[in-house]
Amino acid sequence: MRLRRPTPDAAHDAAPEPVAASRPVEHGGQRLGELLLARGALAPAELDRALAAQAAHGGRLGAVLVADGVLEELDVARAFAEQLGLPVVDLSRQAPAEAAERLLPGDLARGLGAVPLGVDGDGAFLVAVADLAASTAEELARAVGGPVRLSVTTPTQVRRSLDRMYRALSDVEEQVAAFTATSGELSVGIQRSDVDEVAADDAPVVRVVNLMLAQALRDRASDIHVEPQDTRVRVRFRIDGALHEVLSLPPAMGPALASRIKVMGGMNIVERRRPQDGQIATSIDGREVDIRVATMGTVWGEKVVMRVLDKSRSLLRLPDLGMPEATSAAYGRLIRSPYGMVICAGPTGSGKTTTLYASLSEVNGVDRNVTTVEDPVEYVFPTINQVQINETAGITFATGLKSILRQDPDMILVGEIRDAETARIAVQSALTGHFVLSSLHATDSVSALYRFLDMGIEAFLVASSVIGVVGQRLVRTTCDYCRQPVTPTPEELAFYAEAGGAPKAQFWAGAGCHLCAGTGYSGRIGVYELLTVTEEMRELVVDPHPSHDELRRLAAKQGLVPLREGGARLVEEDRTTIAEIIRSIYLI
Numbered sequence: 001m002r003l004r005r006p007t008p009d010a011a012h013d014a015a016p017e018p019v020a021a022s023r024p025v026e027h028g029g030q031r032l033g034e035l036l037l038a039r040g041a042l043a044p045a046e047l048d049r050a051l052a053a054q055a056a057h058g059g060r061l062g063a064v065l066v067a068d069g070v071l072e073e074l075d076v077a078r079a080f081a082e083q084l085g086l087p088v089v090d091l092s093r094q095a096p097a098e099a100a101e102r103l104l105p106g107d108l109a110r111g112l113g114a115v116p117l118g119v120d121g122d123g124a125f126l127v128a129v130a131d132l133a134a135s136t137a138e139e140l141a142r143a144v145g146g147p148v149r150l151s152v153t154t155p156t157q158v159r160r161s162l163d164r165m166y167r168a169l170s171d172v173e174e175q176v177a178a179f180t181a182t183s184g185e186l187s188v189g190i191q192r193s194d195v196d197e198v199a200a201d202d203a204p205v206v207r208v209v210n211l212m213l214a215q216a217l218r219d220r221a222s223d224i225h226v227e228p229q230d231t232r233v234r235v236r237f238r239i240d241g242a243l244h245e246v247l248s249l250p251p252a253m254g255p256a257l258a259s260r261i262k263v264m265g266g267m268n269i270v271e272r273r274r275p276q277d278g279q280i281a282t283s284i285d286g287r288e289v290d291i292r293v294a295t296m297g298t299v300w301g302e303k304v305v306m307r308v309l310d311k312s313r314s315l316l317r318l319p320d321l322g323m324p325e326a327t328s329a330a331y332g333r334l335i336r337s338p339y340g341m342v343i344c345a346g347p348t349g350s351g352k353t354t355t356l357y358a359s360l361s362e363v364n365g366v367d368r369n370v371t372t373v374e375d376p377v378e379y380v381f382p383t384i385n386q387v388q389i390n391e392t393a394g395i396t397f398a399t400g401l402k403s404i405l406r407q408d409p410d411m412i413l414v415g416e417i418r419d420a421e422t423a424r425i426a427v428q429s430a431l432t433g434h435f436v437l438s439s440l441h442a443t444d445s446v447s448a449l450y451r452f453l454d455m456g457i458e459a460f461l462v463a464s465s466v467i468g469v470v471g472q473r474l475v476r477t478t479c480d481y482c483r484q485p486v487t488p489t490p491e492e493l494a495f496y497a498e499a500g501g502a503p504k505a506q507f508w509a510g511a512g513c514h515l516c517a518g519t520g521y522s523g524r525i526g527v528y529e530l531l532t533v534t535e536e537m538r539e540l541v542v543d544p545h546p547s548h549d550e551l552r553r554l555a556a557k558q559g560l561v562p563l564r565e566g567g568a569r570l571v572e573e574d575r576t577t578i579a580e581i582i583r584s585i586y587l588i
């Protein structure tokens with residue numbers, strides 16, 4: 001028996017008949033594509049292209065339309081709900097009831113893509129889905145032991161809700177109690193029993209580390225900070241560029257956590273005073289993950305920071321970075337130069353590596369020999385020669401770059417210019433007919449030129465080799481699900497006007513919702529400034545004492561759009577907030 005199909009006018013408001021365990025849901029007679037055409041959401045030519053792509057690559061029609069940018073997820077969800085005769089639910093405004101996750105086991109909820117919302121007055125279990133197989137309703141009804149009332153939402157809302165509801169860290173307290181009962185504090189000296197404690201798969205400290213890693217991946221965290229303090233061990237995740245405290249553990253666990261992570265990273269667990277670096281390759285929730293580990297001794301013990309690199313995430317293309325059209329076109333021309341050097345400049349966590357990889361994707365081809373030297377190789381390109389730094393084996397950026405020059409390269413990517421020797425070899429490579437792409441830690445594009453001079457590279461070599469510098473930052477974008485009108489403070493409005501922002505009648509900011517964890521932000525976008533090294537700029541660089549202001553004024557005269565102005569443009573477009581621009585981009 002099918003779900004009762006409401007009339008078209010009530011399709012989004014009427015509650016469907018509860019589904020018993022023996023009654024599977026069947027799709028309505030009208031196809032999704034026909035519904036979208038009838039609603040005017042889709043043109044016949046767009047549907048034909050999507051059907052052709054679906055036939056070639058598989059997948060759901062709705063997913064194909066969203067991936068191609070033809071429709072928004074909500075458009076597809078509404079048509080899908082009409083097809084099934086089900087209501088649409090917005091999980092940003094209707095958050096699951098407290099303890100709703102107890103209705104369904106986490107593995108089953110993720111497997112079915114179903115979000116438990118609670119129980120209605122009739123005793124039916126409310127569940128939101130983004131897709132619906134013939135057996136889904138039956139499996140849900142069997143799992144909860146009663147009738148199920150279904151509604152439709154978007155795949156993104158399902159994924160984010162499940163990540164928020166089924167917290168891996170919810171089991172930490174049990175593991176902490178087990179650790180306290182069986183281990184207590186680790187002794188100062190490393191004993192054989194200590195090694196066993198942090199190596200056995202069922203040891204509490206091992207499980208705590210695994211839960212931290214799983215939750216970090218679900219929360220899209222880029223870094224995990226494990227920080228020993230006087231009365232606790234604080235665990236923080238960096239999500240969308242901002243740190244959030246997620247866990248507080250007893251201080252006795254600090255040495256054990258550090259030792260466990262060092263065992264995973266192939267590091268020396270006996271040495272606790274000197275900083276160490278390591279690397280972990282593992283699989284979490286079926287996704288391949290690389291983790292860079294760095295330890296450092298503090299007055300309260302070893303602090304550990306882990307950089308999480310999710311290899312399952314698709315690489316961004318150059319048009320997806322968020323560069324303005326004119327900047328993207330100019331940068332595209334620079335990276336297609338036959339020789340010279342292009343630098344991506346910015347502080348740690350500003351997206352330099354993402355820009356480098358997007359640039360590689362843009363210019364890579366069978367007619368070019370592209371070779372990289374990186375530390376670490378974050379994403380593997382099947383058609384590019386990538387060299388991993390291994391200082392123990394004598395492979396540094398400088399030695400790796402020297403060996404690449406003997407491999408007949410057309411394009412060389414140097415992951416990061418860290419010292420004068422690497423900078424000098426990179427400059428010489430650019431001067432001898434090779435194209436070099438690299439990153440450099442600097443506050444902006446003009447400061448990157450000064451970094452070369454500070455390293456002792458002669459001004460005339462810098463002027464002759466560098467053809468362009470892109471300075472960049474990452475800013476958090478306003479959550480689309482909970483954004484609302486706001487009135488900025490006078491200080492924010494003054495900053496916005498000074499940065500060149502156009503007058504606006506209305507500003508927007510996220511209020512904080514279930515899907516953005518109450519932050520008001522979801523995801524990040526890049527802000528860029530592109531410095532093109534012209535003949536006039538070269539003359540100024542080789543001047544005996546060029547000032548930063550002189551270089552910046554000339555760059556602005558020749559078309560450079562400063563980072564602050566780029567940030568103001570994003571505020572104009574309601575992509576982010578003034579407060580976020582001040583936090584991420586503010587330059588004196």
